[in-house]
Amino acid sequence: MKLLLRILILGLPFFLIPMSPPLSPAAKAEEPDFFQPPSDKEIPPGPFGDLVRRGERIFTKTGQFATRYVGNDLTCESCHLDRGRKPFAAPLWAAYVSYPRFRAKNHKVSRLGERIQGCFRFSMNGTPPPLHSETIRSLVAYAFWMSRGAPVGTHMKGGGMYRMPPSRLPPDPFHGKSVYTARCALCHGADGQGTVSGHDVAFPPVWGPRSYNKGAGLAKVAKLAGFIKMNMPLSKGDSLSDQEAWDVAAFIDRQSRPPDPRNAATP
Amino acid sequence: MTNPSLLVVLSAFLICCFSIPEAQAENVLFEAGKKIARAGTGKAGSIACMECHRLRGGGMPSIGSPRIAGQSAIYIAHEILGVQQGTRYAPMMAGVVRDLSRKDIQAVARYYASVRSPKVAEISPPDPALVEIGRSIAQKGLWKKNIPACVLCHGPDGRGIPPHFPYIAGQNKGYLLRQLLSFAFLKRKDDPQGLMRGIARRLTHEERKAVAEYFASLSPPPAAGKRAEVQGSHHP
Secondary structure, three states: OOHHHHHHHHHHOOOOOOOOOOHHHHHHHHHOOOOOOOOOOHHHOHHHHHHHHHHHHHHHOHHHOOOOOOOOOOOOHHOOOOOOOOOOEEEHHHHHHOOOOEOOOOOEOHHHHHHHHHHHHHHHOOOOOOOOOHHHHHHHHHHHHHOOOOOOOOOOOOOEEOOOOOOOOOHHHHHHHHHHHHHHHHHOOOOOEEEEEOEEEOOOOOOOOOOOOOHHHHHHHHHHHHHHHHHOOOOOOOOOOOHHHHHHHHHHHHOOOOOOOHHOOOO | OOHHHHHHHHHHHHHHHHHHHHHHHHHHHHHHHHHHHHHHHOOOOOOOOOOHHOOOOOOOOHHHHHHOOOOOOHHHHHHHHHHHHHHOOOHHHHHOOOOOOOOHHHHHHHHHOOOOOOOOOOOOOOOOHHHHHHHHHHHHEHHHHHHOHHHHHHOOOHEEEEEOOOOOOOOHHHHHHHHHHHHHHHOOOOOHHOOOHHHHHHHHHHHHHHHEEEEEEEOOOOOOOOOOOOOOOOOO
């Protein structure tokens, strides 16, 4: 009897622990532990500020301000959401401090400018602007500005794209199609060709001739799944399950898009 | 022997065969819609749309009745159905559209999608401080609260992305604010995937007022997705 009582008393705290409320989840949600880039108001006047502002214009309206280098309907902001600020959408504040870096894509240590050239070649299915061009200089200045105060040489939380845990089941494009129809087609169109507002591209095409080519980062299922998981649909990121993100990425990956220009270049 | 001109004549004939009746049907629908807009359905207690939305769809800012001229027909029909089915909170409209048949809905939607109206004067001049806050939310978003820029879904400068995303540029502020409140707290739940409900809830009340002031201060597009034609030659 005494033993039973002792077990009860000793065990009591263990019953109580799960009943106590979790440690203020509201406070946790309010305090973002992501890097905070400087606000627009802080962009200085003068030539540096001008370059930064020009970079932002190119970034958000790439087809309009870097016309000759763009070969499709995408802008930088199509993937780098919130004008290059959103965590897990390859934010510029994390990109700037992680270059120069070794890239398996071309087996060399690349500078940020060279990396941006790759964006134009693959994601924009266009022509890389020369490294010393105003386009690249403005974009680098924009990224440099945004990374003010960011630590160098360490991994920044929210940098790059979200790394998906491996899928439990093999990604299923057939299930992915029904996810696409239910959650994505509203904006990107049932045919994946995006939607327009008058003559302006509103939602970007996610496959087909006006989308990114097969050499782009998002042409890899894991990367696309991570992007979708954290960012799509807009304002409802992290609402698809991991498996749904894998499946819809596999579905989109099966559609046609422009070829990888590296394959065309090899004789 | 193939005669190219014969082919042209034949194909022109075929096109006419199919398209003329279609155009006529559109016209019949438009006229039927205009009749309901002007005088109601003729059923007992029926109220004409123009009582609040005007015959040309300019709306009435004084009572927060929305501008609907040039909104996409699919959107207008979807909203009327939403009111009928109770997915869209609209205490005024609920009685008005109760007796509309599916065909009546198609007709008024076609009619109001086709008509054009100048902007109707607002109840008060825009508040410049609120307009500035609203402009920033509309064009850049409040991503820290997971609120994308309004223009991402409502089109550049709020001109709409037809058929599903309505234009909100030049809409009256009373209506805009009331809809944000309906999405946030009342029973408007006809938005796809609850997108607007989440966004409206995360805005503070001042921010809701600010975006309403901002979009109300713009000129409306002639039709969803269309750019306003520049009048005169002030712009080079």
